[in-house]
Amino acid sequence: xxxxxxxxAKIFLSIGVVWIVCTIGLSFTSMEMFGVREAWIxxxxxxxxxxxxxxxxxxxxxxxxxxxxxxxSASEE
Amino acid sequence: xxxxxxxxxxxxxxxxxxASLSSLAEEDRRLLKAFVLVSIFTLxxxxxxxxxxxxxxxxxxxxxxxxxxxxxTLHGTTVFYYWLYFVQVAVVMVFVLVYxxxxxxxxxxxxxxxxxxxxxxxxxxxxxxxxMGAVIxxxxxxxxxxxxxxxxxxxVGYVLLGLGLLCVxxxxxxxxxxxxxxxxxxxxxxxxxxxxxxxALLTVTSFAALNxxxxxxxxxxxxxxxxxxxxxxxxxxxxxxxxxxxxxxxxLVWYALAEVTTGVKSIFSDRLSKVFFAFYLVVLxxxxxxxxxxxxxxxxxxxxxxxxxxxxxxxPTIMVFxxxxxxxxxxxRVSEGRxxxxxxxxxxxxxxxxxxxxxAACVCAAAGGVLANILIQVKFAALLSDTFAIPAYFHFFTxxxxxxxxxxxxxxxxxILYGRQLWNPKLxxxxxxxxxxxxxxxxxSGIAAGYLGSPRRTLAPEYDLHAxxxxxxxxxxxxxxxxxxxxxxxxxxxVRTLRSGEEAGVGEVTANLPTVRWEPAExxxxxxxxxxxxxxxxxxxxxxxxxxxxxxxxxxxx
Numbered sequence: 001x002x003x004x005x006x007x008x009a010k011i012f013l014s015i016g017v018v019w020i021v022c023t024i025g026l027s028f029t030s031m032e033m034f035g036v037r038e039a040w041i042x043x044x045x046x047x048x049x050x051x052x053x054x055x056x057x058x059x060x061x062x063x064x065x066x067x068x069x070x071x072x073s074a075s076e077e
Numbered sequence: 078x079x080x081x082x083x084x085x086x087x088x089x090x091x092x093x094x095x096a097s098l099s100s101l102a103e104e105d106r107r108l109l110k111a112f113v114l115v116s117i118f119t120l121x122x123x124x125x126x127x128x129x130x131x132x133x134x135x136x137x138x139x140x141x142x143x144x145x146x147x148x149x150t151l152h153g154t155t156v157f158y159y160w161l162y163f164v165q166v167a168v169v170m171v172f173v174l175v176y177x178x179x180x181x182x183x184x185x186x187x188x189x190x191x192x193x194x195x196x197x198x199x200x201x202x203x204x205x206x207x208x209m210g211a212v213i214x215x216x217x218x219x220x221x222x223x224x225x226x227x228x229x230x231x232x233v234g235y236v237l238l239g240l241g242l243l244c245v246x247x248x249x250x251x252x253x254x255x256x257x258x259x260x261x262x263x264x265x266x267x268x269x270x271x272x273x274x275x276x277a278l279l280t281v282t283s284f285a286a287l288n289x290x291x292x293x294x295x296x297x298x299x300x301x302x303x304x305x306x307x308x309x310x311x312x313x314x315x316x317x318x319x320x321x322x323x324x325x326x327x328x329l330v331w332y333a334l335a336e337v338t339t340g341v342k343s344i345f346s347d348r349l350s351k352v353f354f355a356f357y358l359v360v361l362x363x364x365x366x367x368x369x370x371x372x373x374x375x376x377x378x379x380x381x382x383x384x385x386x387x388x389x390x391x392x393p394t395i396m397v398f399x400x401x402x403x404x405x406x407x408x409x410r411v412s413e414g415r416x417x418x419x420x421x422x423x424x425x426x427x428x429x430x431x432x433x434x435x436x437a438a439c440v441c442a443a444a445g446g447v448l449a450n451i452l453i454q455v456k457f458a459a460l461l462s463d464t465f466a467i468p469a470y471f472h473f474f475t476x477x478x479x480x481x482x483x484x485x486x487x488x489x490x491x492x493i494l495y496g497r498q499l500w501n502p503k504l505x506x507x508x509x510x511x512x513x514x515x516x517x518x519x520x521x522s523g524i525a526a527g528y529l530g531s532p533r534r535t536l537a538p539e540y541d542l543h544a545x546x547x548x549x550x551x552x553x554x555x556x557x558x559x560x561x562x563x564x565x566x567x568x569x570x571x572v573r574t575l576r577s578g579e580e581a582g583v584g585e586v587t588a589n590l591p592t593v594r595w596e597p598a599e600x601x602x603x604x605x606x607x608x609x610x611x612x613x614x615x616x617x618x619x620x621x622x623x624x625x626x627x628x629x630x631x632x633x634x635x
Contacts (some may be wrong), residue, residue: 008257008265008346012277015358024361029373035288035311040362043281047358050250050277057257 012051019044114164125155135554153215179261201203232294239286249276267350356634430505434485437509441477469523477516497578517554
């Protein structure tokens with residue numbers, strides 16, 4: 001489906017943004033929580049990295065060859 | 078039912094799954110076999126430890142307290158961190174390789190092999206360390222472990238596990254991205270997307286594991302003493318992900334097996350499924366605090382906020398379940414078959430052991446989900462957290478839902494990888510229901526015992542003060558024995574399959590697993606009243622039990 005283009009990267013990006021909001025929200029509380037902020041920073045950084053990787057792969061893949069639409073069925077041989 | 082062995086089975090989702098998995102590169106098949114074999118071994122070993130524990134809990138056997146605690150440590154470590162993670166890696170690799178168009182082989186396979194080696198080394202060390210004296214349960218409580226012989230090795234084992242998981246997660250992300258990079262696929266299937274999502278969360282979780290266990294290993298290797306960080310918070314931020322990852326992979330297996338056994342995939346858009354799968358990671362951070370309800374450093378206000386936010390935890394599972402149920406019902410109604418309100422369900426492939434597994438898993442998940450929503454009420458959690466109600470509750474998920482679901486998928490994966498038909502599918506199709514009986518007996522009796530004050534993390538009967546607890550413990554023991562026997566029968570059946578199952582060619586291996594062939598319905602083409610009723614009843618039960626919980630804890634001090 002044409003309107004699904006870029007969904008994979010966008011959803012990963014959205015997850016990263018939610019984790020950023022949670023990390024910022026945590027800083028507004030007075031709780032001393034060892035390792036939580038660091039874990040979430042690693043989390044959203046990695047999700048943004050994966051989103052960028054998918055976006056890059058989408059962009060380069062489109063240039064190189066005709067694309068296919070993924071399906072939930074096992075790949076047919 | 079599908080005709081067995083004719084060409085038409087290749088057109089069925091079951092045949093396509095078999096054809097795709099059996100055509101993988103030999104090197105990938107070898108890697109998958111390694112993960113599958115170790116996962117079966119860890120399951121069998123973990124269940125043997127469990128059998129000892131339930132015999133003691135039920136009063137049928139006596140063990141010296143430290144020895145019982147050692148077995149408890151080994152049981153939790155073996156099944157939670159090793160069985161569940163070896164099998165999940167196998168499951169996710171299968172999904173990435175089978176459901177991603179244009180993928181020929183796993184990218185960076187050697188890194189995955191390194192991960193397998195590290196995880197295996199961690200497993201061996203964590204089997205030895207408790208016998209050296211590190212009897213600290215699978216949570217590895219520090220600084221409680223200070224001075225315990227073998228505690229440093231226990232944490233080193235977990236560090237190797239964390240490193241191993243990091244190594245296996247990267248190829249599972251790189252492989253589908255490379256398919257895009259090569260222009261072989263534009264938009265992933267929802268299964269590939271969810272598998273990649275799982276692997277990405279595993280990467281993040283591995284870093285959290287290395288943070289907490291690396292620091293603690295260094296602390297223990299340097300001789301212990303005062304700690305310069307809060308182990309419990311650092312542990313729980315990692316554990317929160319670790320206990321949520323199996324839930325994500327479980328619903329992913331439901332999603333895939335529903336199609337493999339009936340031919341029906343989601344009738345809704347891929348985008349909708351992807352959003353619901355992604356919701357697992359959206360609700361993950363704000364729900365973390367429910368592990369910290371007993372922490373005195375967290376304010377009552379934050380605990381109340383956390384208790385409210387924790388309500389979100391079950392939403393993605395419910396939504397994916399609804400997608401599957403509505404898709405099955407709508408497709409059954411547009412296909413030729415029984416049309417009554419519940420009659421269409423009789424046409425489901427109940428004789429297929431994989432389908433029985435996911436169906437029974439849903440029955441266990443219903444109880445686990447309802448109880449979870451009660452236990453995340455901050456006041457109730459404070460009352461029950463240190464009682465046997467907690468392990469009784471979480472076995473609805475860990476055994477009845479998650480382990481059973483993975484076993485269901487292994488009933489396809491093992492025969493296909495080894496080219497041998499599943500041993501005794503008729504018996505294997507009945508076992509999930511026997512397991513469910515055991516889980517409910519164990520769970521309900523254990524929750525009642527916990528509510529009456531029976532503590533967790535000890536098997537010593539002198540702490541069970543209420544007169545009804547010995548009887549409840551006997552029922553817990555009976556339920557546990559049923560669970561252990563059924564799980565050992567599963568292990569036997571899977572090992573028997575890979576060693577001496579009937580050899581079959583491609584297209585024939587899964588022919589002894591009955592399927593139905595339904596045409597996927599168009600959204601809106603037909604109504605799905607059964608799904609509506611099921612959801613209404615589930616939500617009504619949830620609200621009723623939550624109301625009951627509030628009324629029970631309403632008068633307690635804050």
